[in-house]
Amino acid sequence: MPQLHARQWGYRAGPHCKVLSLWAPSDGRSAGVAILIHTKSRFIDPEPIFQEYWTDRFMALTGKLEGEEVIIFNCYAPNDKSEQDMYFTQLQEIPVPEDVKLFVGGDFNCTLNERCDRSYQPLSGTHDSPALRGLMHHWRLIDSVANHLPGIHYENARWKFYDDYHRFQNHVDGVGLASSRLDRWYTNDESRLWVMATALEPAPIPTADHSGVLLHIQSPENANAESPNAAEAARCWDEFKAQLIVKMLLSKTTARRKLTNTYRQKIRRLEKQRLRALASARHEAEDRMGAEAHDTLKKVDIALAECRRERSRQRQRRLFRDHTWTPGKTTKKFFSRISCKFSDNVVPSLRPPEGCPVRGIHEKSETFADAWAPIQQGAIPSSELYHKCLTGCQHNRGTPTADNNFITEEAVSAASKECKADQSCGPDRLGNDWYIDFAEMLIPVLTRLYTLWYKTGAFPASFVEANIFCLKKTGDSSNPLNYCPLALLNTDYKIITRMISTKVEPTLATRIHPNQNGFVPGRQIHDTIDLYTVAKRMASTIPELRHAIAVFLDFAKAYDSLFREFMCAVLIKHGYPPHFVKVIAALHTGSRIRFLVNGQTSRTVDVVRGIRQGCPLAPDLFILTLEPLYQMVETSSSIRGVQLRSATDAHELKVGGFADDTASYLQDASYMSALLHITTRFGQASGLIINESKTIIISLNDRANSTLPPLPVGFHYQPASETASLLSNTNG
Missing domain, CATH: 1.10.287 (Helix Hairpins)
Structure with a gap:
């Protein structure tokens, strides 16, 4: 046989020749195993190992593949059940090193997954092997096609699996031709990432009843390795989650029944x-x-x-x-018991939006979809409009964001730990708890997937899906627009956006106006409140500021009406790398939402505008997009602000705020027209339109209320007898 092998593969056999085949002793024609090495293989320095355990049904080989030590076992299990159990039990005695890459292949003459490994499942269940399961547990082995096993409810996928991976066919009386997967490959934890693919190899001999099984192995760090397909990986990840949640729900139901x-x-x-x-x-x-x-x-x-x-x-x-x-x-438990802020979110009744059909009493989710769809699907302005708006805006580019190398196992672990347990899950129904419980297994996999997806800008379709839960605001609860829409997102999406946010946050201080104190590290809401307090004191002490006013701007549906194209243009203006902007666009393009109201879900709504409240990256993106408005107000020569003076210095305060709560400080009401001109230009380009009915104007000098100049039509001063909650502070 060695000489025949040499003639067929074209190499010389004999003394002083390279060893390319090893043969175990055989017992007549009943058994026999061998390991053959191709002449062009990168597997070098082959040597027999554990020869004291060699039989006509087992042999082992060690060598080096791409500089790493590898051990290969060839097994041929007996047909007899008792002999088979003894065979697998004796193999457990082999002292396999724990840190070596182990590949175990051969004909095991049994199956472990009755639905996937056999097209015909007899009722007796005698084809299972507890001894083989024990051997797999002892050596920490996993099937090389474990990630391709179809779910029990996917009939078409199961038959495709039979065609792709079954190597043995036999005739069953009364059934016909059946197939089995007796020939398999197993890998341990160290060698798992080296498996590129498992494929069927036609039998070289026409009369053979078994086909071959090829295991393609390669170092994941090999520069010549074929680049993985990001889109295919994203699709497989979503498919895996869908199959997993079905199995989890079935297991939960079964456990409850027990x-x-x-x-x-x-x-x-x-x-x-x-x-x-x-x-x-x-x-x-x-x-x-x-x-x-x-x-x-x-x-x-x-x-x-x-x-x-x-x-x-x-x-x-x-x-x-x-x-x-x-x-x-x-x-947490104590305050959840006594707090009623989020205890009652039942929507009792809704008034349908103008021009929308009247829905049934149990279709409130559709009423929300009718009301919010026009806002999130509005027309997008031309690129000339927002480029014109950004002309003249000066941005401190600061330090650019890091490259793809920021996605490490440590970063993924830290981001996943930030996801709190017992939180609402996203559309995939795999909550934070699942990622926390299985972090040890998931973090290496997620690190590779995130790196691949970030590098290519291709993400799973589930990343752009969200369920919208609406929280009541003060006022008319029958108006579906008088609710705050919170996005319930998938945890895998929140992990990667949290990592991106971690890299963006250090760059904000040099890019964001010093009076914008929302979500910028080192700044607090108290700084914004202090600006308002100082402005009031200046207005009451400096004569020329006796008519000074503070205009608290209210953006109508700020997060949900933002133009994404404008946001990307602002990010480029800020100096963020083009690939980073491409990633941000990919994470928002094609987003789809469904409203959850009183336990009912609405139809799917396609969204082309806005960013999602609940996304870890949303606050950073919003204040970066709002920055041009601060710059336009700050640099406008048509606006005079409030002079803040000290014994040694003076500063003109024109604008300040915390996130979307923005206040403009004017020397008097005559500058309102210039401010409204700027906010109108900015609103047309960004989608952030000022809501005049909710915009509050307060006189900074309490003693000048009777002599205040008139305001433009649609605006009015806040009466001194009324109070308003602005920037988490009561003013009036």
Whole structure:
């Protein structure tokens, strides 16, 4: 055989020649295994290993592949069940090093997944092998096609799996031709990432009843390795999540069905006993039997009452345990018990938007979709308009963002830890808890996927999906637009955007106006409140500022109406790398939402405007996009602000704010027209339109309220007798 192998593959065999084949001893024609090495293989320095365990059904080889030590096992399991179990049990005695890359292949003559490994599943279940499962656990092995196993509810995928990976065919009486996956490859933890693909190899001999199985292995760090397809990886990731949630829900349902001793089940059983005893007591005519039936009914009533009391006591003990504070415990449970801010989010009634159909009482989610769709699907301005708006705006470019290397396992781990447990999940229904519980396994996988997706700018379709949960605002609760839409996003999306936000935040201080104190590291809302307080003091002490005013601008649906094209243009103006801007655009393009109201979901709404409240990156993007307005007001020669003076310095205050709460400070009302001209230009380009009815104008000098000059039509001064909550501070 070695000589035949040499002739077929074209190499010399004999003394002083390179070893390219190894053969285990055989017992007649019943068995025999060999390992053949191709002449062009990068597998070098092959040597036999564990020869004391070699038989006609097992052999092992060690060598180096791309500089890494590799061990290959060739197994040929017996057909007989008892011999097969003994065979796998004896293999556990081999002392395999823990840190070596191990590949185990061969004919195992059994299957472990009855639905995927066999097209015909007999009822006996004798084809399984607990001994092989024990061997896999001992060597930490996993099937090379584990990621391609179809779910139990995907019939078409299962038959495609049969065609792709089944190597053995046999005839079953009464069934016909059946196929099995007896020939397989297994890898351990160290070699798992080296598997590029597993493929079917046609049998070289026409009469052979088994086909070959090829395992393509290659170092993931090999520069010559074929670049993975980002779009395909994104599709597979979404498919994996969809299959996983089905299996999780099935497991949860199965576990619940196995419960037999819960309080609810006890009460249900006792109630059934009570109904039977009550029926018996009504139909018994004889005194003795009637008395017995009434006694039985009384006992059941006593047992039912005791079970309910015990359930109540257990619930009370749990409440005390959960809400009792101990050192090191957070106050989350305590405040969730007494806070009513988010306790009642039921929408009682809604008024349909103008021009929209009247929905049914259980279609409130569709009413929300009708109201918000025009805002999030509005017309997009021409590029000339927002480029014209940005002309003349000066931006301190600061330090550019880091390259793709910021996506590391440490960064992914830190971002995932920022995701709090017990939070609402996104459309994929895999919440933060799942990523926290399986972080050890998920972090290496997510790191590779995030790196690939960020590098190519191609992300999973699930990244642009969101469920919208609406929180009530003060005012008319029947108006669907008088709610704050919060996006419930998938955790894998939040992890990568949190990492991007971590890289963006250090660049904000040099790019954002010094009076914008929202979401900029080192700045606080108290700084904005202090500016307002100082401006009031200056207006009451400096004569020329006696008519000074503060204009608190209100942007109509700020986060949801922002033009994304304008946002990308602003990011380029700020000096962010083109690839970074491309990634931001990809994370928002084609986004789709569904509204969740009273437990019902709306139709899918395609969104072309706005950024999502709930996205870790949204606050950074918003203040960067709002920065041109600050620059336009600050540099305008048509606006005079409030002079802030000290003994040694003076500064003109024109604008300040915290996130979308923006205040403009004017020397008097005559500069309102210039301010409105700027906000109109900015609104047409950015989509951030000023809501005149909610814009509040306050006189900074309380003693000048009676002599204030008139305001443009549509605006009015805030009366001194009224108060308004601005910047988390009560003013009036």
